Amino acid sequence: MSASGSDENGTRETTGSEASEGALENCGSENRAVERRKTSLERSRTVLERVRTEPGLHAVAVAGAVVLGLLASWLHWFGLVLGGAFVAFVSPSLRRGIVGAVGFGLVVLVVFALTLGGSAWTVLEMTPVVYLVIASAFGLPVLGSLLRGLL
Amino acid sequence: MPADTTRRGVLAGALAAGIGGLTLTGARELLSQFAPLSGRAWNTASRSLPDSVENPYGEASLRVDDHGVPHVEADDEAAAYFAVGYVQAYDRLFQLDLQRRVMRGQLSELVGEATLDDDEFHVRMDFAGAAEATWESIAETPAGELVEAYADGVNTVIEAGLLPLEFELLDYEPREWTPADSMLMEKQISWDLTGNFDELRRALVADRLGETVADELFPERMDHDTPILRDAVDADRLETDDGDSENDNGGDDDSDGTGGTNGADAAGNVGDELTNWLSRYESPTGVGSNSWVVSGAHTESGNPIVAYDPHLTLMTPPLWYEQRVETPERSVRGATFPGVPFVIAGANDSGTWSFTNVGADVLDCYRYEIDENGERYRYDDEWREFDREERELVVADGENRTITVRKTVHGPVLEREERTVGVAWTGHTATRTTEAIYEFGRSDGLEDLLEATRKFDLPTQNLVYADVDGRTLYYATGQLPIRTIGGEEVPGNRIFDGSAGEGEWEGFTPFGESSWDGFVPFEAKPHAIDPDVLATANQRVVDDPEHYVGVAYASPYRGARIYDRLDEAVENGEGTDLEFHRDLQSDTHDGRADQLLPDLFDVVESRDVTDRLADATATLEDWNRRMDRDEEGALLFARWMEQFRRLTVEPQFEAGDLDESYYPGDWAVATLSADSDLYADRSREETMLEALEAALDEIDDEGWERYGDWNTTKPIEHPFGVEAPFLDYDDLPLDGSRATVNNYRAGSAVGSSWRMVVEPGGEATAILPGGNSGDYFSAHYGDQFERWIDNDQKPMALSTEADVTVSFTEGSS
Numbered sequence: 001m002s003a004s005g006s007d008e009n010g011t012r013e014t015t016g017s018e019a020s021e022g023a024l025e026n027c028g029s030e031n032r033a034v035e036r037r038k039t040s041l042e043r044s045r046t047v048l049e050r051v052r053t054e055p056g057l058h059a060v061a062v063a064g065a066v067v068l069g070l071l072a073s074w075l076h077w078f079g080l081v082l083g084g085a086f087v088a089f090v091s092p093s094l095r096r097g098i099v100g101a102v103g104f105g106l107v108v109l110v111v112f113a114l115t116l117g118g119s120a121w122t123v124l125e126m127t128p129v130v131y132l133v134i135a136s137a138f139g140l141p142v143l144g145s146l147l148r149g150l151l
Numbered sequence: 152m153p154a155d156t157t158r159r160g161v162l163a164g165a166l167a168a169g170i171g172g173l174t175l176t177g178a179r180e181l182l183s184q185f186a187p188l189s190g191r192a193w194n195t196a197s198r199s200l201p202d203s204v205e206n207p208y209g210e211a212s213l214r215v216d217d218h219g220v221p222h223v224e225a226d227d228e229a230a231a232y233f234a235v236g237y238v239q240a241y242d243r244l245f246q247l248d249l250q251r252r253v254m255r256g257q258l259s260e261l262v263g264e265a266t267l268d269d270d271e272f273h274v275r276m277d278f279a280g281a282a283e284a285t286w287e288s289i290a291e292t293p294a295g296e297l298v299e300a301y302a303d304g305v306n307t308v309i310e311a312g313l314l315p316l317e318f319e320l321l322d323y324e325p326r327e328w329t330p331a332d333s334m335l336m337e338k339q340i341s342w343d344l345t346g347n348f349d350e351l352r353r354a355l356v357a358d359r360l361g362e363t364v365a366d367e368l369f370p371e372r373m374d375h376d377t378p379i380l381r382d383a384v385d386a387d388r389l390e391t392d393d394g395d396s397e398n399d400n401g402g403d404d405d406s407d408g409t410g411g412t413n414g415a416d417a418a419g420n421v422g423d424e425l426t427n428w429l430s431r432y433e434s435p436t437g438v439g440s441n442s443w444v445v446s447g448a449h450t451e452s453g454n455p456i457v458a459y460d461p462h463l464t465l466m467t468p469p470l471w472y473e474q475r476v477e478t479p480e481r482s483v484r485g486a487t488f489p490g491v492p493f494v495i496a497g498a499n500d501s502g503t504w505s506f507t508n509v510g511a512d513v514l515d516c517y518r519y520e521i522d523e524n525g526e527r528y529r530y531d532d533e534w535r536e537f538d539r540e541e542r543e544l545v546v547a548d549g550e551n552r553t554i555t556v557r558k559t560v561h562g563p564v565l566e567r568e569e570r571t572v573g574v575a576w577t578g579h580t581a582t583r584t585t586e587a588i589y590e591f592g593r594s595d596g597l598e599d600l601l602e603a604t605r606k607f608d609l610p611t612q613n614l615v616y617a618d619v620d621g622r623t624l625y626y627a628t629g630q631l632p633i634r635t636i637g638g639e640e641v642p643g644n645r646i647f648d649g650s651a652g653e654g655e656w657e658g659f660t661p662f663g664e665s666s667w668d669g670f671v672p673f674e675a676k677p678h679a680i681d682p683d684v685l686a687t688a689n690q691r692v693v694d695d696p697e698h699y700v701g702v703a704y705a706s707p708y709r710g711a712r713i714y715d716r717l718d719e720a721v722e723n724g725e726g727t728d729l730e731f732h733r734d735l736q737s738d739t740h741d742g743r744a745d746q747l748l749p750d751l752f753d754v755v756e757s758r759d760v761t762d763r764l765a766d767a768t769a770t771l772e773d774w775n776r777r778m779d780r781d782e783e784g785a786l787l788f789a790r791w792m793e794q795f796r797r798l799t800v801e802p803q804f805e806a807g808d809l810d811e812s813y814y815p816g817d818w819a820v821a822t823l824s825a826d827s828d829l830y831a832d833r834s835r836e837e838t839m840l841e842a843l844e845a846a847l848d849e850i851d852d853e854g855w856e857r858y859g860d861w862n863t864t865k866p867i868e869h870p871f872g873v874e875a876p877f878l879d880y881d882d883l884p885l886d887g888s889r890a891t892v893n894n895y896r897a898g899s900a901v902g903s904s905w906r907m908v909v910e911p912g913g914e915a916t917a918i919l920p921g922g923n924s925g926d927y928f929s930a931h932y933g934d935q936f937e938r939w940i941d942n943d944q945k946p947m948a949l950s951t952e953a954d955v956t957v958s959f960t961e962g963s964s
Contacts, residue, residue, distance in 0.1 A: 021354065070188070076188035094162075112187040117930040120197040126877040129185050129192075137187045143169040149162035 039086040052092040062100065069104055069141070070111060077136065080108065084141025101145035107139035114124035114135070153241035172772070184320060191319040194930045197311060201243060204436045205962035208300050209235045215955040219923035219931025224477045224952045225959075229300040231476050232492050234959050236304025240328070243472055243489035243925040244308060245317035247332075250490060251872060254278045254335045260545040267552060270544050272432050275556055276563050278342065280662045281332035288581035288664050290330070294493075294589035298330045300490035314783075316927045320875065339587060341578045341610040343463070344508045345629075347433045350516055350644050351426045351572070352813060359807030367395075367827055368815035371644065373691065374822065375707040377714050379613060379625070380693040386625070386679030389601075395406040410658060423808070424953045426568035430812055437957045438463055438901055439689035439705045441506035441736070441892060442615040443713055444623045446683045451726035455617035458732040459496060459505035460903040462894045466871040467880050468925035468932065470520055473917065475949065476592070482949045486905045486917070488929075493588045496905070500949055501595045501750035502618030503909040509627055511611035512642070512701035514635070517561050517573035529561055529650040537564060561649055561651030562661040562861075573649050575628050575656060580665045582608035587628075595681075597622040602630055605673050609841040611701075613687040620910035625679040625687070628724070629670040632656045633698060642699040671698045678722070684721060686713040706818035708742035708890040709792035729772050729916060732908045737894040737942045744776040744788055745809075746821045747795070754836045764843055778891050780859030780884040789858065789888060790849055796820045799829055817890060859884025867920065880921055880933050886938045893942070906939070907947060916944035 051061045069083020087104045088097025112133075113120040124130055182191050200213075209230035214222040216819035217357050221238040225231035240247065249672035252258050258266040288689050289295045307330035318324060319914035357365035440461035446454045447768075463470050474494065475484035485497010496505045527534040537557040544552045557564040561575040590603035594744035596618055602612060611629030614624075634641050634654035657669020677692045677700065679685060689705035716735055722729050748771060755768045759917060772782020780910035781945050797811075803814060815909055825835040833841070864885055887902065889894035895902035907917035922940045924931040938945065 011325050043593075073186075073188045075189060077182040077189050078174075079189065080171075080186065108187050115188070116193065116196050118930075123193075123196065129875070129877060132181060132185050133187050133190075136182060136185070140173075140182075140186075143166065143173075146162050146166045146169075150159055150166075 050089075051090050058090065058092075062087060065090055066104055066107055070108065073108055077140065078137060080105075080140035081144035083108070084144030085147040086144075087141065088145030091125060091145075091148060093144075094149040097148035098142055098143045101141035102138055102139045108137045108141070109134070153736065154315065160192060161236075163541035175758050183320075183726070188659060190679060191322070191568075193318060195314065195316045195319055195926070198315070198926065200238075200957050201311075203239060203958050203960055204307065206230055206233050206959035207303065207963050208960075209959075209961050212955045212957035213957040213959065214951050215956045216951045216953045218473075218935065218945050220473045220739040220951075221923075222475045222477070222953065224494070226479060227776055228297055228478050228480070230601075230959065231478050233300040233304040233958070235474060235476060235492055235956075236301035236328075237307055237959075238304075239301075239489055239492075240305040240308035241313055241922065242929075243468065244305070244313075244325065246468065246925050247305065247316050247328065247336075248262065248492045251328075251332050252337060254282075254339050256542075256649075256942055258545060260276075260547055261323065261451060262878065263547045264549045267544060268428070268545065269432075271552075271554060272565075274542050274544065275287070275565055275580075276574070277556060277558070278335060279331070279336045281581075281764070282331045282338050284581040284662050284664070285334040285337070286331040286583070289334075289583065289905040291334075291487060292584045292586055295330070297589065298333050298492055298585065301333065301751070302328050302330050315925060316878075317871065321869070323710060325854075330583070331769075333492060333584065333714075336488055337582070337609070340488055340580050341582075341584075343434055344438060344610045345511065345513050345578070346576065346718070347514065347703055348429045348516065350646055351511075352430060353644070355423055355426050356807075356809065356813055359809055360803055361828075364803065364828060367823060367829075368819045369821065370463070371642075371702045371817055371939060373704065375690070375711065375818075376709050377711045378673060378691040378693050379687045380679060380684065381714070383718075384625075384679055384685055386685075388678060388680065388684040391675045395931060412696045415900055422568060422570040425570040425572060427812075428567050429565060430570075438508060439510075439709075439894070440543055441709055441713060441894070442505040442507045442613065443616050443686035443717065443732075443735075444615050444682065444684075445717060445727060446617075446623050446681070447621045448683060449717075449721050450910070451728045452913060453621075453726075454619070454657045454910050454913055455623050456507055456727065456729065456908065457615055457617045458908045459502045459507075459509065459615070460734055460736055460894070460906040461496070462902055463904040465864075465867045465902050465904055465920050467872065467921060468728055468880060469904060469919045469921040469923075471919060473919060473923050473947075474881055475951070477949075481593050481595075484915075484947060484949055486919075487684055491585075491588075493585070494592050496907070497592075498909045498915055498949070500619075500912070500913065500948070502600065502615060502616060502622075502911050503915070504591055505541070505617045505907070506614055506628070507614055508689050509611040509629065509692060510689055510701050510703040510705065511627070511629060512644060512699070513577040513609075513611055513629065513704065513936075514644050515561075515575045515632070515654055516646045517559070517569065517575070517654075518646055519559065520650040521571060530560060531652060535559070535764060543914055556618045557740065558661070559649065560661075563657070570582060572646070575610075575632075575659065575661065577632065577659070578609050578664060579661045580659060580885075584609050584830055592929060597624055599624070600624065608667070613692070614688075615685065615687060617909075617911050623681055623683075623685070624681055625677075625685050627677040627692060627700070630665075630667050631676060632659070632697060633669055633671060639655075640698070642702070644702050645763055649822065680813075684714075684717050685712060688713055691853070705773065706816055706890065708818070709892050709894065712738060712742060712892050729910060729914055731940055733916070735892060735962060736906055736908070737886070737890070739777040739779055739886045741776055741778050741785075741788070741890050742776075743792060743821055743888075743890045744815055746775075746838075747792070748788070750835075751791075751839050754839050756900065758840070760840065762845060764840065765901055767843055767847055777886075778858060778862070778893075779858065779886050780862060782858050783856065784862060785858035786850065786855055787846060789861065790846035792817065792841050794845040795824060795847070796843070798833070798838045798842050799823065799835075802832065803829060857884070859886075862887070862895065862897050864936075868900070878927060880936050883937070883940060903939075906942060906944060908944065908948070914948075916946040917947040918942065918944040 053059045063088035067088050072079025072082045084101035087100040091097035091100045209227045211225035211230040211234040223231050223234045255271035260272050320599045344694040442459040444457045448457050470487040473487045479497050483494045483499040487495045540556045559573045561573045562579045587603045587607040594600040607628040608630050615628045616624040636653050658666040688709035690707045690710035691704045865882045872879040887895035889896045909915040918939045919935045922931040922933045
């Protein structure tokens with residue numbers, strides 16, 4: 001069997017040097033992809049860093065996180081966890097993220113009270129249910145905000 | 152780095168544990184219900200009536216006034232009652248569905264095994280079958296058409312998903328409402344008022360304690376002289392079929408309920424297991440009412456006045472629902488039970504009417520000779536198969552149970568621990584009460600009302616009426632059975648031998664249409680036409696009735712007090728006004744104190760008692776005998792009375808294995824002779840003193856200071872008040888006792904479930920114990936509650952200034 005040529009079916013066999021070249025090319029493209037990814041990651045990190053630290057960008061990001069969190073909370077209670085996670089994700093530190101999640105919980109309660117209109121006072125009288133309402137408005141976002149400690 | 156990894160690990164663990172805990176435990180369901188923004192419960196918080204609804208029966212308008220009372224107006228009655236169904240369902244749909252489930256034996260389907268016994272009772276009694284028979288008989292009548300329109304209105308709310316909070320909390324949707332369900336509501340309230348197994352209970356007491364004690368504690372006739380139709384009632388009577396017209400209230404002494412009862416034998420056949428079980432489903436203790444009428448001769452305006460307050464179960468939301476319906480024929484306003492289209496007690500532009508419970512005996516129990524296999528019963532000299540039907544009880548989170556419902560020629564058969572009793576109840580057949588109350592609303596004067604009253608088959612009620620022409624009326628409604636043994640008329644307070652055909656009701660067809668041929672003729676029932684002053688408070692109707700009526704009458708305390716105050720006003724010659732009658736409704740004078748306290752004072756005076764007892768006696772002597780919330784004496788008396796009753800009967804009842812539910816009423820205890828066998832081991836005097844010590848100990852232990860510390864609204868609960876206490880009304884002190892005109896039983900949450908005072912054609916006022924809406928988020932959920940406590944009634948006018956809330960437009964909804 002030659003190192004190079006065609007077999008009976010006309011399929012071209014690969015020579016050792018070609019294989020090495022191909023491997024190098026593959027390796028090169030993988031490296032490039034890794035590089036690209038690294039670059040992209042670094043860029044993302046940079047953007048995230050800026051979002052987390054530059055006041056203007058940070059404010060926009062928090063607003064976006066709150067809106068997304070509210071939408072999610074409107075659909076399902078797990079949205080409160082996600083809302084807290086979103087807000088914390090754009091916070092400069094875990095500690096600030098937890099504070100942000102508490103703030104998100106406050107926003108949730110205000111929006112909730114507004115949606116209830118005249119029934120808001122009635123809900124306040126719904127003990128012990130109202131305790132659950134308040135605890136979940138703060139507790140679930142704070143739970144979600146713990147994600148900030150991992151990212 | 153390792154520290155950072157550890158920190159991340161801890162955080163990841165906390166996150167995972169938190170999310171896992173929330174999603175895999177009961178917290179998930181709670182959050183699904185109550186999480187802010189997404190919780191199902193909040194869907195109902197923003198619920199509101201739409202501006203416009205299509206009505207297949209035609210145009211109508213709905214106005215809701217400042218007290219949450221709906222005012223429906225329409226040119227066509229069916230269009231109006233579609234709107235009534237719509238607004239009742241909007242306000243009280245959970246109540247409708249819950250009542251229906253109770254009566255159909257479908258509670259366990261919602262709440263699980265805890266209510267299986269209740270469901271079994273209701274399925275075995277086949278109230279649903281009786282409601283179906285009733286619907287079949289009235290479907291083609293004018294009232295039937297309106298009941299269908301009403302049901303369509305209810306179903307429009309269900310289909311639109313306008314469900315109140317309770318459905319979200321329990322996470323289910325109601326089934327379609329049917330006209331038969333509305334008939335079931337009639338059966339329910341009738342059962343609450345007339346369903347009692349007194350003969351079984353008395354037989355058990357007689358078996359355990361002897362006939363003498365049973366006679367003392369459960370007398371067939373209480374010794375008092377203030378029946379409803381007392382001698383002083385000056386009134387006319389209808390002519391009977393034989394042409395007699397009587398102006399007295401005389402009757403046949405032989406048929407006044409004093410016959411023998413064969414109690415011990417009967418108890419042997421029925422047993423305590425069955426009796427105890429059935430006792431759980433009797434009328435709630437204390438169910439009764441006040442109503443009275445004075446003619447125009449005794450009012451400032453010269454028009455008659457009717458005052459009414461039914462004492463039924465107090466709950467959240469209230470049992471009653473107020474509504475007004477105006478059609479070209481008539482404008483009618485008053486109270487009804489949610490699920491019933493028509494005003495039951497109220498007023499139209501011609502007159503006003505009210506109902507209190509008679510206490511008539513319209514339920515009989517039969518024992519049978521049953522074969523060894525328990526499959527056949529002896530009747531009419533032959534063995535008959537029981538009618539059988541397999542029924543499945545659906546159980547939430549449990550195994551369904553199948554039971555065999557059995558019936559005899561008399562009605563349903565109830566069984567426990569191999570003991571069997573057959574039951575005949577006048578509600579177990581087609582009844583025309585729905586037609587009657589519809590016609591009451593359309594009535595134009597006393598003659599119209601009398602004609603409608605002929606159809607009032609169930610329940611047995613003291614009807615009190617007055618109209619703009621100055622006419623007044625009392626009539627005992629409802630079909631009264633006549634029982635015979637060997638051709639002799641006998642009272643019904645006994646257990647009959649069903650196999651021998653004893654005590655059968657001629658003209659009665661269970662679960663079919665009855666002719667009522669063998670029942671007391673309409674003209675022979677107790678009544679008074681154009682009475683001057685007449686008061687009903689569930690006391691004995693008449694001393695000597697022409698036919699047996701019953702023995703389950705209330706103690707005469709309220710009746711006597713009402714008559715005393717009305718007599719006083721008449722004697723003084725002062726014309727009464729609505730305020731006078733509202734004040735009488737609020738009367739808290741307790742006749743038990745008049746009866747018993749002098750004896751207690753004598754005992755204390757004759758003995759060397761401790762300072763503690765002497766002080767307590769001084770408090771009672773200074774007390775004005777009114778059961779007012781701020782009174783210390785009222786608290787002391789109420790608790791002393793309870794202890795005196797307990798200490799009087801407890802020793803023998805405990806020995807006889809009879810619990811508190813078998814204790815006699817206050818009147819029996821108050822009038823019990825000091826020579827009674829019950830005082831053999833401890834004299835009446837010693838019992839009184841011991842009761843005072845016990846009452847003081849109890850008051851000290853509980854830390855009560857005033858009557859209102861104990862006598863509170865706490866027992867007035869929502870069916871889910873334990874699980875969701877916010878649904879209950881506030882816990883507030885209030886006046887009244889079980890023996891006062893202002894009636895309240897803290898023990899069983901029974902009291903004035905609706906108060907109204909009406910001058911036909913003039914002013915009218917009313918109040919509910921809570922609010923008209925059953926929607927927790929409504930401003931009318933409990934807006935009348937504190938006013939009810941003070942009997943501060945609101946107007947009950949036949950018009951409103953409110954804007955249109957909902958326009959019903961013609962179209963297929």
